[in-house]
Amino acid sequence: xxxxxxxxxxxxxFSPVYLLYxxxxxxxxxxxxxxxxxxxxxxxxxxxxxxxxxxxxxxxxIEDAETLPFLGEKKVVFAHNPYFLSSEKQKEKIAHNLSRLxxxxxxxxxxxxxxxxxxxxxxDERKKITKELKRLAAVADMKKLSEPELKAWIxxxxxxNGITLKPEAVETILSLAGSNLTMLSNELDKLALYAGEGGxxxxxxxxxxxxxxxxxxxxxxxxxxxxxNSAEALRIYYDLLKQNEEPIKILALLAGQFRxxxxxxxxxxxxxxxxxxxxxxxxxxxxxxIAAGLASRFGDEELAKIIAMIxxxxxxxxxxxxxxxxxVELFLMKLGTAI
Numbered sequence: 001x002x003x004x005x006x007x008x009x010x011x012x013x014f015s016p017v018y019l020l021y022x023x024x025x026x027x028x029x030x031x032x033x034x035x036x037x038x039x040x041x042x043x044x045x046x047x048x049x050x051x052x053x054x055x056x057x058x059x060x061x062i063e064d065a066e067t068l069p070f071l072g073e074k075k076v077v078f079a080h081n082p083y084f085l086s087s088e089k090q091k092e093k094i095a096h097n098l099s100r101l102x103x104x105x106x107x108x109x110x111x112x113x114x115x116x117x118x119x120x121x122x123x124d125e126r127k128k129i130t131k132e133l134k135r136l137a138a139v140a141d142m143k144k145l146s147e148p149e150l151k152a153w154i155x156x157x158x159x160x161n162g163i164t165l166k167p168e169a170v171e172t173i174l175s176l177a178g179s180n181l182t183m184l185s186n187e188l189d190k191l192a193l194y195a196g197e198g199g200x201x202x203x204x205x206x207x208x209x210x211x212x213x214x215x216x217x218x219x220x221x222x223x224x225x226x227x228x229n230s231a232e233a234l235r236i237y238y239d240l241l242k243q244n245e246e247p248i249k250i251l252a253l254l255a256g257q258f259r260x261x262x263x264x265x266x267x268x269x270x271x272x273x274x275x276x277x278x279x280x281x282x283x284x285x286x287x288x289x290i291a292a293g294l295a296s297r298f299g300d301e302e303l304a305k306i307i308a309m310i311x312x313x314x315x316x317x318x319x320x321x322x323x324x325x326x327x328v329e330l331f332l333m334k335l336g337t338a339i
Contacts, residue, residue, distance in 0.1 A: 002027055003149055005140045006156075009034050015138035016108035021085070021118035022142030026181040028117055031140065032078060039074050039113055047075035054081045058096040062104045065112040073111065080117045085133065087124040098129045105136045145181075146275070147286050150174060157185060158201075161192035168203040176206065178213040179284045214245065218253045219290050222261075225335050226297050233332050247324040248317055251331070255310045261295045262303050264288065268295070309334060 008014075009031075018035070020028050040047055047069045051061050061079050069075040084096055108114065116133065123130050133139070145153055151170050158165045165173070177187045187210050191201050194209060212220070217236055224233035240250055260283065267277045274292060278285040298306075313331045317324050 002031065002140045002142065002145075003152055005031065005138065006034060008138075009038050012038060014039060014113055016110065016113060017105050017133070017137040018113070018115040019085075019118065019133045019137040019139045020115065020142055021120055021123055021139075023119060023121050024142045024144055024181070025119065026185070027142045027145075028119065030181075031142070032115060032117065035113065035115060036076060039076055040072070043072060044076075046070040047072045049075070049077045050080070051078065052080050053096070054083060054093055057094050058082075058098065058101050061114070062100055065104070065114045066109050069111055074113065075111060076113045076115065078115050078117060080119075082116050082118050085116070085118050085123045085127065085130050086120040087122065087126075088120060102129060102132055105132060144179065144284050147174075147289065150179060150184075150286065153181070154184060154188065157188045158192070161188060162197040162199075163192050163195045164198075164200045165206075166200065166202045169201050169206045172203040172206040173210060174286065176210040176212050176216055178215045179286045180213070183213065214240070214253065215287075218250070218257055219294075221254065221332075222257050222294055225332070226294055230333055230335075233335070234329065237328065237332060241325060247328045248314075251310065251314060251317065251328050255307070255314070257291065258303060258306055258310065260287070260291045261298060262307065264292050264295045265298070265300070265303070268292070306335060 014035075020031055022028065036044060036048060049061075049064050051064075053061070058079070061077060065075075065077045067075075084098060104114075116137070123134075125131065125134075151174065154170050154173055155165060173184070173187065173191075177184050191206065191209060192199075194205070195201055217240055221233055221236045224230075224236065237250065241247070260281070263281055264277055267280060272280065274288050275285055277292075278288045281288070309331060313327050316322055317327055
């Protein structure tokens, strides 16, 4: 778990070799920055190296790792894109001596920290080098954070920025900004500028300063439809149009939301829990949590009718000459009376 790895790094409990893999690029970058911060501090001119293994042979990387640090106790070597750990088919541009790597990770240089950054969803567990790295290195999966992990990450980021978040503010930030780490980071930076060093942020302040993400607006729009509140649904829709969101994009997101609700109902009937549903559908657990709350308020026939209405509106958008904005508006008005 990446949060546990960060705790060890902050306590200066370093491993000589790290294997970071997964598709959450922001987490991978942040973990790398954390290692640099706690190992080298601001002195990175001579003892930090960055390599791309699609362009550089692993022998050159290891030679660097085995070279003594210059005017320092430690050195850090980043090795990006170790495609030889993945099952993804690639035309090999560089020949790597993997036996040299196997020998190194068994006896790594005590003064170096070698970090492999593998931006792949899965590693090829059949390969000997993958097995050896997973056995001997500190390994962390850079996957999307669960809701508790997201909340811990938000609190940690706030601490770094010198501000305190009240518990209800964390929930508000997550609900407004969504689960995208880049967006969350930007919003937390903005809150820190507003509050100043040592400042405190409550839920009201967070709600005042953070604009709702498009994803969150679609959740709110769906919720108003469930409540049969056409006036509020239309108000949210008009706000999105003012933000230059395209009607066809809004309709597509609504379609995705109702498909998700339908899938959650089906999987719940089969006994799946929310985490299992998130994994099966490859969506963030926080999205599943919100959509599950809406799913309980729809019947199967209602959902089938709504999905058919969306399909009809989409067909008219793509084949007819009617105003796209008006089509979504009419769809929302019909939707308010259809369920």
